[in-house]
Amino acid sequence: MSANNIEVIRRICPTCEACCGLVMEVDRTAQKIISIKGDPQDHRSRGYVCAKSQAFNYIYEDGERLRHPVKRTKQGWEQISWTEAFDTIASKFTAIRDTYGKDALSIYVGNPLGHDFAAGIYLQSLMASVGTERFFSAGTVDQHPQQMVCWGLIGHEWLFPVPDLERTELFICMGANPVVSQGSILGTPNMEAAMRAIQARGGRCIAIDPRRTETAAIADQHLFIQPGTDAYFLMAFANELFLRDAIDLGHLAEHVDNLQALQETVSAYTADNTAAVTGVSASDLRALVDAYLAANGAALYGRIGLCTQEFGLAAHWMLMVISLISGNFDTAGGMMLSTAPTGDSGPGAPGEVKPYGRWHSRVRGVPETCGELPASLMAEEITAPGEEVHGLLTICGNPVLSVPRGDRIREALGTLDFMVALDIYINETTSQADIILPSTVHPEHSNIDVTFQNFTTRNYVSYSPRTFEPEPELKDLGEIILEISARMSGLSRDEMDGFIFQGMVDTVLKRAASAGVALNAEQVTAAVTGDTSPERFADLLIRSGPYGDWFGLADEGISLERLKAHPQASMDLGPLQSRLPGMLRTPGQRIDLLHEVFANDLQRLRAGFEQRVQAPQGRKPSDMLLIGRRHVRDMNSWLHNLKPYVRGKNRCTARLHSSDASALGLQDGALARVTSNVGQALVPVEVTDEMMPGVISIPHGFGHIYADSAQTNAAAILPGVSCNNLIDESLDEASSTCVVNGVPVSVAPA
Ligand SMILES: Nc1nc2c(c(=O)[nH]1)N[C@H]1C(S)=C(S)[C@@H](COP(=O)(O)OP(=O)(O)OC[C@H]3O[C@@H](n4cnc5c(=O)[nH]c(N)nc54)[C@H](O)[C@@H]3O)O[C@H]1N2
Ligand SMILES: Nc1nc2c(c(=O)[nH]1)N[C@H]1C(S)=C(S)[C@@H](COP(=O)(O)OP(=O)(O)OC[C@H]3O[C@@H](n4cnc5c(=O)[nH]c(N)nc54)[C@H](O)[C@@H]3O)O[C@H]1N2
Ligand code: SF4
Ligand SMILES: [Mo]
Numbered sequence: 001m002s003a004n005n006i007e008v009i010r011r012i013c014p015t016c017e018a019c020c021g022l023v024m025e026v027d028r029t030a031q032k033i034i035s036i037k038g039d040p041q042d043h044r045s046r047g048y049v050c051a052k053s054q055a056f057n058y059i060y061e062d063g064e065r066l067r068h069p070v071k072r073t074k075q076g077w078e079q080i081s082w083t084e085a086f087d088t089i090a091s092k093f094t095a096i097r098d099t100y101g102k103d104a105l106s107i108y109v110g111n112p113l114g115h116d117f118a119a120g121i122y123l124q125s126l127m128a129s130v131g132t133e134r135f136f137s138a139g140t141v142d143q144h145p146q147q148m149v150c151w152g153l154i155g156h157e158w159l160f161p162v163p164d165l166e167r168t169e170l171f172i173c174m175g176a177n178p179v180v181s182q183g184s185i186l187g188t189p190n191m192e193a194a195m196r197a198i199q200a201r202g203g204r205c206i207a208i209d210p211r212r213t214e215t216a217a218i219a220d221q222h223l224f225i226q227p228g229t230d231a232y233f234l235m236a237f238a239n240e241l242f243l244r245d246a247i248d249l250g251h252l253a254e255h256v257d258n259l260q261a262l263q264e265t266v267s268a269y270t271a272d273n274t275a276a277v278t279g280v281s282a283s284d285l286r287a288l289v290d291a292y293l294a295a296n297g298a299a300l301y302g303r304i305g306l307c308t309q310e311f312g313l314a315a316h317w318m319l320m321v322i323s324l325i326s327g328n329f330d331t332a333g334g335m336m337l338s339t340a341p342t343g344d345s346g347p348g349a350p351g352e353v354k355p356y357g358r359w360h361s362r363v364r365g366v367p368e369t370c371g372e373l374p375a376s377l378m379a380e381e382i383t384a385p386g387e388e389v390h391g392l393l394t395i396c397g398n399p400v401l402s403v404p405r406g407d408r409i410r411e412a413l414g415t416l417d418f419m420v421a422l423d424i425y426i427n428e429t430t431s432q433a434d435i436i437l438p439s440t441v442h443p444e445h446s447n448i449d450v451t452f453q454n455f456t457t458r459n460y461v462s463y464s465p466r467t468f469e470p471e472p473e474l475k476d477l478g479e480i481i482l483e484i485s486a487r488m489s490g491l492s493r494d495e496m497d498g499f500i501f502q503g504m505v506d507t508v509l510k511r512a513a514s515a516g517v518a519l520n521a522e523q524v525t526a527a528v529t530g531d532t533s534p535e536r537f538a539d540l541l542i543r544s545g546p547y548g549d550w551f552g553l554a555d556e557g558i559s560l561e562r563l564k565a566h567p568q569a570s571m572d573l574g575p576l577q578s579r580l581p582g583m584l585r586t587p588g589q590r591i592d593l594l595h596e597v598f599a600n601d602l603q604r605l606r607a608g609f610e611q612r613v614q615a616p617q618g619r620k621p622s623d624m625l626l627i628g629r630r631h632v633r634d635m636n637s638w639l640h641n642l643k644p645y646v647r648g649k650n651r652c653t654a655r656l657h658s659s660d661a662s663a664l665g666l667q668d669g670a671l672a673r674v675t676s677n678v679g680q681a682l683v684p685v686e687v688t689d690e691m692m693p694g695v696i697s698i699p700h701g702f703g704h705i706y707a708d709s710a711q712t713n714a715a716a717i718l719p720g721v722s723c724n725n726l727i728d729e730s731l732d733e734a735s736s737t738c739v740v741n742g743v744p745v746s747v748a749p750a
Contacts, residue, residue, distance in 0.1 A: 005029050010039055010569045011464040012449060014115045014442040015052045015635060018182040018189040019449045019462065020045035021569055022053060031468045033057040033443065043572040044460060045189035050182060051633050051645070058642040059441050064710050065424050066438035068473035077426070077436075082475065085435055090487035092418040092434075093130075096391040097488075103362075106134035106389040108378065110397025111142075111636060115442075117450035118478030118534030123395070125500055126485035133359045133368065134381055134389055138636075140374045141403055142304060143185060145312035145735040147370050149320050151355055152597040155347065155585030157370055158454065160185050161320065161335035163299030164576050165194045165457045168333040169203040170295035172288070174230060174319070175305025175741075177213040180632050184303050187338075187456035192218055194457075204291065208233075208280075209305065210627055211655070211697055212690040223288075224692040226279040227625045227742030230302070231311040232609055233278040233285065234318035235269035240289040241326055242266065248327035255581050258594040262321065265594065265602060269609070277612045279692065292326070297333015299323075305627070309741045313734040314605050317598045324591065329580075336576040337583065340453040341461040341548075341558065342541035346514055347585040356597070356736075362387045369736040376404040376729045376738045379412040390417040395481070400428035401637040401703050404727035404738050405678065410706075422480055425641065426710035428703070439477035444470040446531065448538050459573035461542065463563040466531075478534050497533050504537050508544040517550050527551040529561050547573055601734035619694060621663035626674070626726065626743040629655070629697045637701035640714035652702040652720025654683040656747070660694065661687040664747060671750035674698070676726040676743060682750045683721055696747055698723040700740070 005027045013020045021042020025034040036054055040047035059065065069085040070077040096104050107130060113119050127135065139147070147157040163171055165188055176184065178191040188194050195205045195218050207216035208223045208230075216222035225233060241247060242263045249256050271282035292298045300322055306315040320329070328334030357367040361377050362384040373381065378399060382389040392413070400406045400413075406428075413419060413432035421430035424438050447464045470476075479493075486496035505521050512519040527543075528551075530536035539560035543549050549557030563571060581589055633645040640646050654672050666672055668687040673680060674696065683698060691697060702720025704711060723740075730739040 006034060009467065010567075011056070011467065012447065012462045012569045013049065013053050013056060014447055014464070015055045016182045017184050017187050017452050017455065018045070019187060019452050019570070020049050020053065020189040022049065022056065026467060028468065033060065039568065041568055042570055043568070044458060044570060048190035048193065052635065052639065054644065055635070055639055055642065056442055058644065059424070060443045062641060064641055064712060065441070066426065066436060067471050069435065069437050071435050072433065080435070085437060086483055086487065089420055089435060089484060093391050093488060096417060100390055102131045103133045104388065104390045105130055105132045106136065106378075106382065106392045107132060108375065108392065108394045108397045108399055109137040110395065110399070110402070111138045112396040112638070114451045115447070116445075116477055117448045117538060118445070118476060118532070119395070119481055120450060121500070121534055121537055122478045122481040122485060125496060126481050126488070129485040129488040133373070135372050136375045136378055136399070137372055138375065138397060138402060139370070140372055140736060141308060141376075141738045141740060143307055144369055144372070144737040145307045145316045145732060146185065148313055148356065148597055148735045149316045151370075152317070152595040153320055153324070153586075153591055153593075154580070154583070155350060156583070157355060159337055159583065160455055161323065161329065161337055162186050162455055162457050162576070163301045164297065164333050164336045165198065165299070166575055168198060168295070168297050168299040170291055170298040171195065171198055171203070171205045172208065172292070172298070172300045173205065173215055173219070174208040174300075174302040175307075176301065176303030177209070177215045177630060179214040179218060181630050185455045186301060186303070187452050191215070195219065203295070206288065206291070210692040210695045211629070223280050223284055226277065226692070227627050227695060228310045229274075229278040229612070230306050230309070231314035231318055231605060232269055232274045233280055234315060234322060235266045236271050236274040236285060237289060238262070238318055238322050238325070239266040239269055240271060240286065241322065244289070244293070246293050247325050249325060250327040250331060251578070252324065252329070252580060252591060255584065255589055255591050256324070257590050257592045259325070262325075262593040268606070277609065295333070297331065298326070298328050299333065299335055300328065301335070305741055308738060310608065310730070310732055310739050311605055312732040312737050314598065314601055321593055324593070330578050337579045338454055338456050339459050339546050339573070339577055339579065341459075341545050341573060342450050342538060343454065343545060344511065345546045347583050347589075350585050350587055366731065366736055372736075374729070374731055374736045374738050375399060376731075378403065379405055379408040380729070382412040383415055388415070392416050392419045393422070393484070394419070394429060394433070395422045396477070398427055398429045398637045401701055401722050401724065404724050404740060405729060406703070406722055406724040407679070422477060425638070426708075427637070428706050428709055431706065431708040431710075437480050438474060439480055440470040440474045443467040444474065445476045446535060450538065458575060459577075460570050461547070461558060461563060461573055462570040463560065464569050465564070476532075500537070501533070504540045508540050511544040512550070517553060519551060519553070524551055529559070535560060597734070604733060621660060622746045622748055624656070624660065624694055624696045624745055624747050626676070626723065626745045627695055627697050627741045628723065629699045631699060634699065634701055640701070640704060640718060641711040643713050643717065646713060646718040650684060650718065650720070652683070652699060652718065653686045654747075655686045655688050655691050655697045656695070657691040657693045658687050658689055660696075660747075661685065664749065666749055673748050673750045674726060675746045675748075676728070678728045679725040681721040681723070681726055696745065700724055
């Protein structure tokens with residue numbers, strides 16, 4: 001390797017939602033990444049990166065990453081050609097569909113797909129080609145309640161409010177730990193710096209969490225809250241706003257319905273009557289409301305701790321409602337909508353159908369939400385008597401570790417006739433497949449942060465070109481999904497790709513018509529650029545998007561070419577903008593504060609409250625509530641084969657408060673036996689007063705204990721236990737979301 005082979009290039013880190021700018025030294029002749037550092041010139045991250053920035057290279061280099069298609073045989077995994085792989089998949093899946101119907105096929109999609117824009121585009125076509133009602137994703141262990149709330153209130157499932165961190169005077173963070181998770185549905189590199197900047201300009205940060213998290217440690221104040229009770233706390237918060245006559249609908253006043261009905265609903269929950277249930281005293285709640293009202297721009301933000309709990313939908317409903325009725329929604333310093341460069345400038349057509357209850361799971365009749373059934377029902381759906389799933393396709397997912405009842409899911413996978421995994425590793429889930437198709441990893445394909453530009457706290461657009469030529473036996477994930485989708489529709493790959501292109505051009509023409517821009521399909525087709533089909537799709541969307549160049553008609557606008565010529569991987573598109581009422585897509589552009597999606601849940605919410613009020617005072621010391629935890633070197637389950645991310649102290653531990661530890665006779669470092677209604681695990685204990693008494697925290701994504709995985713480092717260095725084997729199929733019934741926080745367990749010395 002000679003120094004003059006070394007090139008300095010810029011990319012966006014593809015590993016989490018922060019999308020930090022990277023500056024890398026690479027040797028293209030040797031196909032080696034020599035160094036990865038934060039890009040000081042990236043306008044968002046300004047040189048910041050976390051430990052996982054190196055994953056871009058570690059994953060690329062990992063010798064156990066799959067580099068060609070394989071099939072399972074009695075003798076072990078055997079390399080096969082792409083032709084054999086695609087032919088087998090098409091014939092097996094179509095035979096299953098012909099024999100048992102489309103719902104005998106199932107799909108599970110995991111989180112990394114969101115980081116690959118090309119795969120995201122082709123997934124839509126795959127879902128249409130397969131058409132199964134048994135569609136699962138990590139979304140039902142994640143943001144589903146937020147999707148339902150955004151649909152119910154503003155008519156968009158995928159347009160989420162984010163805190164306007166650049167201008168807020170008060171940032172309230174509930175059920176999220178962005179200093180460690182690096183922010184989710186809150187795209188900001190370096191959350192610690194963002195919080196310190198709020199404080200430096202005289203603002204405040206407050207964390208509300210059953211654990212005094214790394215985020216809480218930086219905040220000005222932390223309040224413990226009893227897991228699963230945020231909805232009551234927030235209803236009492238909303239009630240305080242009414243009691244103080246502090247309702248301010250601002251620029252949305254002409255659009256809001258059912259304010260009075262909302263007032264009546266929340267009047268049942270007061271600072272005083274919720275205190276014993278939530279663990280937040282009436283005076284703390286009132287002081288928080290004082291601070292919220294005094295701030296000129298307050299951002300009330302909540303994330304996964306509020307989603308994946310018994311009343312996730314109600315909690316996120318209240319969160320958004322409080323912003324809406326206090327003048328903190330769509331205004332500077334409050335909760336705002338990003339303006340994504342590939343997104344729409346206007347609301348788009350109102351959805352004709354409600355995105356819930358269109359079909360139900362076969363075994364327990366759970367309604368779908370946003371086209372999905374809860375992932376924790378995978379096992380029982382696969383084995384549904386007489387209505388079994390026969391064929392499964394997993395894409396970038398590891399449900400055996402990431403979904404409640406993962407152990408049961410793994411068993412159910414063994415009953416399938418045929419399973420295909422699109423994945424880069426042989427792990428706890430994919431080891432059960434008949435065929436695994438690996439794909440190129442980030443240095444080997446280009447990327448645009450199409451998903452995460454929707455959730456950023458400062459608007460931007462990015463482009464990361466392909467760094468190295470892919471290995472000869474690898475294809476891009478998007479291409480693989482396209483091929484399977486085409487074959488399931490009886491089309492060639494090019495035909496299918498052509499239909500998608502036509503669909504995109506139609507979208508462009510619709511956008512042009514509503515923007516009053518004169519364009520025709522020929523002009524669009526002649527002007528579009530891009531090295532691959534997905535790049536051309538992105539160019540179409542960017543050029544007809546809110547900042548687009550309208551294919552040359554708007555001089556100042558952006559295009560993929562312009563983006564490629566930009567010196568950094570990411571281009572600044574300015575601070576968040578007010579987008580309402582223009583973007584409202586609800587019928588008649590109404591904001592119904594008590595939409596049936598929320599109203600239908602009120603009775604269950606009330607029952608949950610009464611049950612908690614009547615709960616006998618003084619619990620048994622062994623009865624605890626389980627919550628999760630993330631560590632900066634994890635990304636769910638999939639970075640554990642990378643030595644630098646697993647060595648050191650065991651972090652798959654159970655944390656609990658010293659008062660609980662001493663009541664149970666547990667010393668720091670001792671093994672605890674944690675038992676739930678569905679499982680049992682032995683977990684080393686960490687005694688720490690960061691935990692709320694009565695609450696125990698175990699991270700997810702561990703349990704690398706199966707001999708058929710091929711992740712030697714994960715198994716040898718940090719196998720851990722899977723907390724998801726302790727978590728049953730309970731749901732937030734209003735949103736069909738898995739409950740993984742606030743799970744009752746019993747704890748004892750092992
Ligand atoms: N108890 C509990 N459970 C949880 C959570 C929790 O907080 N508590 N969090 C939930 C959340 S938010 C999520 S998003 C889910 C995550 O759930 P999943 O997405 O199912 O789980 P991951 O472990 O992220 O699995 C990612 C898979 O993608 C593969 N992969 C990674 N990169 C690539 C790539 O570039 N190409 C391909 N083809 N494959 C790739 C990995 O090998 C791995 O198999 O877990 C959920 N589970
Ligand atoms: N390092 C790292 N970063 C990640 C991931 C990772 O696995 N590791 N995963 C990525 C993914 S897929 C996602 S979705 C995001 C998630 O991003 P975050 O939402 O920030 O994730 P967590 O760190 O799990 O924060 C959830 C918080 O909710 C708290 N909590 C639990 N139950 C309750 C409750 O009932 N009420 C309240 N108020 N709080 C509660 C927990 O104590 C925890 O602090 O992180 C992403 N970033
Ligand atoms: S914070 Fe996220 S995007 Fe930034 S370097 Fe770490 S993993 Fe990459
Ligand atoms: Mo997630």
